[in-house]
Amino acid sequence: MATAFGNEKMGTVITKTELQEKIIRQPKGWIGVDWKELARYKDLLWFLTIRSIKAKYAQSILGVGWAVIQPLFSTLVYTVVFGNLARIDSNGVPYFLFSLVGLVAWTFFSNTLSDSASSLITNANLITKVYFPRLVLPLSSVFSKGVDFLISFILLVVFLVIYKLKPAPELILLPWLILILLLTSLGTGLFLSALAVQFRDIKYALTFGIQLLMYAAPVVYPTTNVPVAYQTLYALNPMVGVIEGFRAIFLGTMPFPYHWVLMGTTVAVLIFGIGIFFFKRMERTFADVA
């Protein structure tokens, strides 16, 4: 942020010409995002991210290790329950790897969604005291959960090395999959966070809603178990393309599912658009109802 003072010493008289004019009035209709302003607040985004990571693992012995334990133990439980007991098909790869890949992607999605959806409520004290682009809050959720994702991703790589699996050449498409994942989780998160400021029900519904949602995505079972007639409808869920894409890349369960990924992209962009517009629309009331 450029300061208007050439000389930082106290007592410098400001030259009038440098002052920018700003008008505050009741906003009307739909408002776009002020990307320039958002860029000026990148340092705040950084420190909010650091804050949530540090605060989360403060005074814990394992610290960031929890980011490994969470997906690892879930995977172990699913392997026993769904792989060994229910004998769910895993497209010919060990069920452990099958569900680990699904869970690494899904955990990132669900953590980002729930964290961004509650970001405004948990930071209500900031919203009512200081001005800053409110978008910074849900965005910082994405970044702090991104760190967890990186750690669990490293865990995945370790197991791929142990099982001597080589990724498919579509590895270069991985950022695309992650982008879909981000657009979907952030879009939904933005929408729900704006709603949650006013209706606290969202907070309660979210916890178990996300648990149920997991079964609407191919985390513990493969998409090929869904009847073929419904597969296209099923793939409207952007996470279908993402998870099956992940498996195609790392486990070679199937050829890269371009059609599902393309469908997912379209839906994800739509969700993100709706989310961000709704967020901007509701933004003006945040401080009054938070």
Add this chain to the structure above:
Amino acid sequence: MKPVIEVKALSKKYRLGLKESRSETIAASLWQTLKAPIDNFKRIRKLSAFEEDSESIFWALHEISFSVQQGEVLGIIGHNGAGKSTLLKILSQITYPSSGEVVMRGRVASLLEVGTGFHPELTGRENVYMNGTILGMTRKEIDRKFDEIVDFSGVEKHLDTPVKFYSSGMKVRLGFAVAAHLEPEILIVDEVLAVGDIGFQRKCLGKMGEVASGGRTVLFVSHQMAAVQALCSRGLLLANGKVLCNGDVNTVVHSYLQAFNPESVTELSTTTEREGNSKARIVDFCLLDDNHQPLASTYSGGDLILKFSIYKMDNTILSGVDIGFSIHNTDDDSLCTILYGSYTGKLFTLKNDRTELCCRINNLPLPEGKYKVRAQLMQNGEVVDYPTQGVGYLEVMTGDFFGTGVRADKLTRSKPEFLMSGTWTTYES
């Protein structure tokens, strides 16, 4: 030159909580419980939506307009609920006005709370960065001023300790230190000086004075009239969401204290709530300084003159008139002190229609607080006039009673009733 802040017909409305309906039978309450989600939905949705002319609308600000020039220090005063905080929130862009607009020319920093964004688990160092960026600084700016900030706060030793282990005073000092090093063109400050110890408070006031003298514009909300008078050149008095008075700070503070006292000076001449034979009446009461300029408030250890205006009701000369005043606590009306002219061997003769009687007090021994002043006119043991509601109020700020900078009423846990000075020595026989 264009003003730095222009507020034009600014209004902000809020919705008051609607009264909940109560049910009286078990069946009715069961029905209430069942349809509660629907009611809740309607109620919560209304928090942000308005129907026009609804009874439950509350205007926190109503059509207020004013402007502030560059370099001015504007003190915003008013009692609780007058709209000060709402005004600050709009100016600092936290909430939007319902109608009207504000034009701001320059970078704004607002300080509505000390240490916004502090996280108890983070260290002091990390929180300086956290708080600074929330207030709109960049990391580079903080890097550059970091040593200054730490120096100002005086918590160097604990910089790498999580803030949750800080005392509340340390937290406040660190928070203010960050805020004091913001360098905006417009600084908005809300009642933050009410915290911290005396030394630190003085440091903060000094820092704000520096900021103001640097040609920057400051908006300052406070209930401490002494601080407002010391810092601000102009004042703005808000009452019920409207601008009641706008101008020279002393005038505004004076009218604040008047507005604050519903039964004060102006009504004293007309009120019928009085006892006595009414041969003469106390029609006005005010405080003056040594130069006979009106005072809005005074401070512990201050010199002041209490002036009573007496209006003689009949044509005869009244002699042997005694006047006395008493000072009471506003909470319980208990007597603090009383002083009649006769105590000091002074009686008055009233010759003219209007006479001003003055009592000069040196080194006022009252601690900070608001006091009620009662006065009575006597003649030959008979009450001439006694306004039963009192004649006015005396607002006492914390002051340098001992002349050493130590403020006794701030150092003890419970408030002393009065202050006394003495001479301490070692006893040598």
